[in-house]
C-alpha cells in the first residue's frame with residue numbers, strides 16, 4: 001500500500017461542510033481583543049449554555065459535562081451527591097486498581113497531584129466537590145470533524161483545550177482547569193496490514209486508533225502472528241503520549257523506540273487541517289510528532305506502526321538479596337559496569353530493580369533466543385556474586401512467543417496487574433559512558449544506595465540499546481525528534497516510591513516530593529548527564545526541562561510548534577513552547 005497524501009475522508013469532510021460553516025480556525029490572538037488569559041467557568045466571557053448546546057449538536061450529542069466521580073463522597077458544591085456506601089466502594093477502587101478505575105471516565109484526573117483533593121474519596125464529606133484541574137467538558141471524539149469542531153469552539157471562545165486519551169499522564173498534560181477536552185479514548189480501530197509498502201519500508205504494519213490501549217493492541221496482534229512495540233502497562237495508550245514521547249518497551253533493543261516504529265500519523269493540526277504526516281509528506285510535522293511529546297503538535301487520530309514476526313523469547317528472573325549492603329552495592333556496581341555488554345549487538349532487554357537490600361531482575365527478555373543465552377550472559381556476573389559471598393536465586397523459561405513472555409511478567413491481558421498506581425517518580429536516561437567509567441559508576445551506585453536507604457524509595461531500571469548509527473543491530477528508522485541522549489544510553493532508571501499512594505496523608509506525600517525536588521532530582525542530574533524520560537517524571541521537577549526532555553532538538557521543535565500552532569491551542573507542562581505561558585492565581589492559562 002502506498003500512503004495517500006490527501007485522505008478521501010478529508011475531501012468528503014470539506015465537501016460536506018463547504019456550504020455551511022467553515023472548519024477553518026480563526027487566527028485570533030489568545031483572548032481575542034486584549035485578553036491575555038483563557039476564560040475559566042465563572043468568567044463573564046465563559047461560553048453560555050446556548051453556545052455549549054450548539055457545540056453539542058455540532059458534535060452529534062457527544063459533548064459530556066464533567067461530573068467528578070467522587071461527587072458521591074461530598075455534601076457540598078454543585079456536584080454534591082453524598083452516598084456513604086458508593087463513596088467507600090470508590091475509595092477501595094482508587095486504592096486497589098487506580099488507573100483501571102479512572103481511565104475510562106471522561107474528564108477525570110488520575111495523578112493525585114493534579115486531583116489535589118478537589119473532589120476526593122479521601123476528604124471529609126463536608127469538603128466541597130469542585131472541578132479543580134479537571135476539564136469542564138469533553139468531546140467523545142469519533143473522527144476528524146469532532147476534533148475540528150472542538151478546536152474551532154475553543155479558539156473562537158478563548159477557552160483552554162486539552163487532548164485526553166487515558167489521562168494517565170504524570171505531568172497532567174491531558175487535563176486542565178476549565179478546559180474543553182478532546183477525548184480520544186474511544187477511537188479503537190485496529191487494522192493489520194501484512195503487505196504495507198512505501199519507499200522507506202516494506203512489510204507488516206498495524207494501524208492503531210488513538211484510543212487503543214497497550215493491552216488491546218497486544219490482544220489484536222496476537223492472532224496475526226506479529227509483535228509490536230507498546231507499553232508494558234496494558235492500560236497505557238499507544239498512539240498518544242506514549243509513542244509521541246519516545247516510548248519504551250521490552251522489545252526496544254530489538255527494534256528501537258516506539259517513535260522509531262511510526263510510518264504515518266493521521267492527525268488534525270491545531271489550526272484544524274486534517275492530514276497525514278509521513279517521512280515524505282509534512283515531514284517536519286512527522287519529525288516533531290515522533291518524540292516531541294504528546295498534546296503539542298496536533299490531535300492524532302491514528303498511527304501506523306511497523307510490526308514484526310512473532311517468535312520465541314528466552315526469559316528469566318534473578319534475585320540477589322543481602323543485608324550486607326557493602327557487598328550488595330559492590331555487586332550492583334559490577335552489574336551496571338557489565339550492562340553495556342549485555343545489550344551490545346543484541347536484542348536483549350533486562351528489567352531490574354534495586355532496593356535497600358536486593359538486586360532483582362524482574363525479567364530477562366531475550367527475543368529469538370533460548371535460555372542458554374541467559375546462562376551465557378550471566379557467565380561473567382555470577383562468579384562475582386560468589387566472590388562477594390552473596391546468595392542468589394535464578395530461573396529461566398523458554399517462551400514460545402513474546403506475548404507469552406509479556407503475559408508472564410505483566411499479564412493477564414488486557415490490563416495486567418503491574419500498572420504502577422500513582423508513584424512519586426523521577427527518571428534519568430543512563431549513559432553508557434557513565435557506567436563504564438569507574439568513578440562515575442561508583443558515584444551512581446552510591447547515589448542509588450543513598451536513595452534506597454531506609455526502604456521508602458526503590459529504583460526501577462531497564463537495560464537497553466537503541467543506538468541507531470549505521471550498522472546497529474536495529475532496523476533503520478526515519479529521522480525523528482527522540483531525545484538524542486537515548487542513542488548512547490545503556491538504561492533508563494526511575495527512582496520512585498513503593499505503592500500505595502498516601503491519599504489520606506497529604507503532608508507525608510508533600511514531604512516525599514520535597515525530598516525529590518531538594519535532593520533526588522539534583523543528585524541524579526549530577527550523576528547522569530543527559531536527560532530523562534519525558535513521560536515518567538513528577539510534575540514537581542524543577543531542572544532545565546528543555547535540555548532534559550528534548551536536548552538539541554528543542555529549537556527545531558519550537559519552530560515547528562510555532563508554525564503549526566500559531567494561536568497556541570495546545571499547552572502542557574514541559575511541552576515545547578510551554579514557557580510562553582503561565583497560570584494566573586485563579587488557575588487561568590495566560591500568556592507569559
Ligand SMILES: Cc1cc2nc3c(=O)[nH]c(=O)nc-3n(C[C@H](O)[C@H](O)[C@H](O)COP(=O)(O)OP(=O)(O)OC[C@H]3O[C@@H](n4cnc5c(N)ncnc54)[C@H](O)[C@@H]3O)c2cc1C
Nearest residue numbers: 165166167168169173174231232233237240241294295300
Ligand atoms: C500507571 C502508568 C503506567 C505506565 N506504564 C508505562 C509503560 O509501561 N511504558 C511506557 O513507556 N510508559 C508508561 N507510562 C508512561 C506513559 O507512556 C505516559 O503516561 C503517556 O503520556 C501515556 O499516554 P496516554 O495517551 O495513555 O495518556 P494521556 O494522559 O491521555 O495523554 C498523555 C499526553 O499525550 C497527549 N495525547 C493523548 N492522546 C493524544 C492524541 N491522540 N494526539 C495527540 N496528543 C495526545 C495528551 O494531551 C498528553 O499530553 C505509564 C504511566 C502510568 C501513569
Ligand SMILES: *[C@@H]1O[C@H](CO)[C@@H](O)[C@H](O)[C@H]1NC(C)=O
Nearest residue numbers: 028029031032033034035036
Ligand atoms: C487594546 O488595547 C489598546 C491599547 O491599550 C486599545 O487601544 C485597544 O482599543 C484595545 N482593543 C480592544 C479590542 O480592547
Ligand SMILES: *[C@@H]1O[C@H](CO)[C@@H](O)[C@H](O)[C@H]1NC(C)=O
Nearest residue numbers: 056057060061062063064065
Ligand atoms: C449533548 O446532547 C446529548 C444528546 O442530546 C445529551 O445526552 C447530553 O447530555 C448533551 N451534553 C451536554 C453537555 O449537555
Ligand SMILES: *[C@@H]1O[C@H](CO)[C@@H](O)[C@H](O)[C@H]1NC(C)=O
Nearest residue numbers: 113114115116117132133539
Ligand atoms: C492545589 O491546591 C492548592 C490550594 O488551593 C493550590 O495552592 C495549589 O496550587 C494546587 N496545586 C495544583 C497542582 O493544582
Ligand SMILES: *[C@@H]1O[C@H](CO)[C@@H](O)[C@H](O)[C@H]1NC(C)=O
Nearest residue numbers: 062064106140141142186187
Ligand atoms: C463515547 O462514544 C462511544 C462511541 O464512539 C460510546 O460507545 C461511548 O459509550 C461514549 N462514552 C460516553 C461516556 O459517552
Ligand SMILES: *[C@@H]1O[C@H](CO)[C@@H](O)[C@H](O)[C@H]1NC(C)=O
Nearest residue numbers: 314368369370371372373398
Ligand atoms: C539454544 O540456542 C543455541 C544458539 O542458537 C543453540 O546452539 C542450541 O542448540 C539451542 N538449544 C536448545 C535447547 O534449543
Ligand SMILES: *[C@@H]1O[C@H](CO)[C@@H](O)[C@H](O)[C@H]1NC(C)=O
Nearest residue numbers: 324325326327328387388389
Ligand atoms: C560484607 O561483605 C564484604 C564483601 O564480601 C565482606 O568483606 C564483609 O565481611 C561482609 N560484612 C559482613 C558484616 O558480613
Ligand SMILES: *[C@@H]1O[C@H](CO)[C@@H](O)[C@H](O)[C@H]1NC(C)=O
Nearest residue numbers: 321322323324389390391392
Ligand atoms: C547464603 O545461604 C546460606 C544457605 O541458605 C546461608 O547459610 C548463608 O547465611 C547465606 N549467606 C548470606 C550472605 O546471606
Ligand SMILES: *[C@@H]1O[C@H](CO)[C@@H](O)[C@H](O)[C@H]1NC(C)=O
Nearest residue numbers: 443444446447448450523527
Ligand atoms: C551518599 O550519602 C553520603 C552520606 O550522607 C554522602 O557522603 C555521599 O556524598 C552521598 N553520595 C551521593 C552520590 O550522593
Ligand SMILES: *[C@@H]1O[C@H](CO)[C@@H](O)[C@H](O)[C@H]1NC(C)=O
Nearest residue numbers: 322323325356357454455456
Ligand atoms: C530495608 O528497608 C526495610 C523497610 O524499611 C527494612 O525493614 C530493612 O531492614 C532494610 N534493610 C536494610 C539492609 O537496610
